[in-house]
Amino acid sequence: MNQDIHEGLEKEEPFLFSKICRAAALCFMLLACLSAILPQSSEAAKREAVHKLNYFQSYETEVDGRQALRIEIGMDRDNVTYDVTAHPYLQKQLVIDLSNTEPGELKPDYRFSSKLAKALHIRELEARHTQVRIDCKNPVIDGSYAVHAEPADRKAKKPYRLVIDIFASGGTANSSRVAGVSGHSIVIDPGHGGSDTGAVGPTGVTEASVTLAVSKDLQSILENSGARVTMTRDKDVDVYGPYASDRQELQARVNVGEYTPGAEIFVSIHCNAFSNPASNGMETYYYAGSPKGERLATLLNEELEKAGGLFNRGVKTANFYVIKHSSMPATLAELAFVTNPQEEQLLASPQYQMKLAEGIARAISRYFSGS
Template sequence: MFSKICRGAAMLLMLLACAAAILPQNGEAARREAVHRLNYFQSYETEVDGRQALRIEVGMDRDNVTYDVTTRPYLEKQLIIDLSNTEPGKLKPDYTLLAKYAKHLHIRELEARHTQIRIDCKNPVVDGSYAVHAEPADRTAKKPYRLVIDIFATGGTASSSRVAGVSGHSVVIDPGHGGSDTGAVGPTGVTEASVTLAVSKDLQSILENSGARVTMTRNKDVDVYGPNASDRQELQARVNVGEYTPGAELFVSIHCNAFSNPASHGMETYYYAGSPRGERIATLVNEELEKAGGLFNRGVKTANFYVIKHSSMPATLAELAFITNAHEEQLLSNAQYQMKLAEAIARAIGRYFSGN
């Protein structure tokens, strides 16, 4: 009997020892998983790598928070940040932000220890239009460990260029092709749709920096009308963007040329015959592109292109270069050259509005 009791006691001691070995680890796990409680909020305008930005700082009572940043195609101007193992803590559910960059910030606990930050931005949320990172506590500045969110004013482009003459005016920019339609394709695979969008975004940035109101027929690689549209439906959808934009004064469509002969080269601009103001903007864009781009000038021409024919406002269509020409394809795919073309078109628009 005594031996059985001893064996039972020995087993009990072994179990207690195992439990003791496990408990500290569970305590460490609990400490690792301790909830983050938000306790600090600040937003202010600053400069980040040469770009104007709205900086938002959301602080918490401990470090090493896990977060995911997402965007949603159907809410293109909303930035969403999900914080794991986090509670809203002392922060308000809603904050008003600088309208130049974003309108509102919302903080919600969607479920236990899952907090979501939603920011309603002014511009579409695309790669390069925002940045998110964590920073350690700064005792000197009396700031806790925090998540830092930068919202850039220019919707993803880094241009700080400005032009005179456009402030207060409303311009519609039409990046040609997109979505199911790549447009022409260069020898190394560069697509017309990607070039026109890049140049158009640069142009948008410059005009908005200069005080203009800009409406884009598309700001990402999509069909404007939607899937399964006819060519006429797609083109009319682009025209409609301009027609339905209150106060729109000018329609500028951006394209790249193409031809079966790879030696074809140069740039040209178009307007619809019988539109003297269309001719004026086409001429100005042509002059500025020639000076900035350094390509052969094929002239200012008339055409029945749908978007310039059916726009009720003055309209022009610019063929920046031949994407089917190896040299010009290389230029068109270069970000610095794209910006140079955008600056040229912006100057032309400034001259148009100022009468120069």
């Protein structure tokens, strides 16, 4: 190595050392700053609102004129974030997911002695994600439940809490009553069900689900009015049972009426369908040669037109099995076309379902009162 290069390196070494020292000092300063900041960040994370569940109560009550099972789940902080889900494949289960929440002091399972729900389950699916599942006794649809948060009530010794109301009827209040039916015995036949969905609308609404919803609303109105109501089915099942022929299933429905002591009328509820989605309207049927059946079908037709506001396709005769083989006055109603997009949307609405039920109840009232 020549002398000039050697001297140059000797001159550079102090300079490089000085730069390294300054860089190291800067790193130590940054590390010191980070060490001061990071504990605070960790403490901030700890202070983030983690809701620990610490309160549970359930009781029967009345909410806006509707019978309800009220469930209250309390926690040690306010402003909880939650999502409510009703799965179509679990028709009777309501699911509520609570973000940034831990089960805390609550038990994993609660049982209810209620006609509206059977049990409630609390599970921590993952860190700070708690799920509440409620096993209801009726299908969970829009209007059959309500969820909201309420502030702490020191006077009542209640913390901030999530309030879940499970209602007796999916849809609007079922406190409606009609005159003239008290003491009378009525058979209601919700068409299809179980292995037979009936007609299916463009978005998947099934005839079986609509007929059951309307029938249950109708049952509630009539029973509130003092009538004795027998349903051929009160859930999504085959009346005869699985693997039945069409004739066996239809006869099983007729038999429900025939074997009901004192049954006076048979009302079968259906939705219409056609390959042309423009087909629309409602209509009612009776078996030819049954003057009382004709009168019942006529009254039903008039009241459904008023209640539903759809095109009236008239009162017609038909050899439908259930009205032909019923020994009592019988009628079959086609509420609307589930294959029509607009009418399918109406049929899926709990409010519209209740309107139709009220119309049918008024027709039955007129039938028995002679008006």
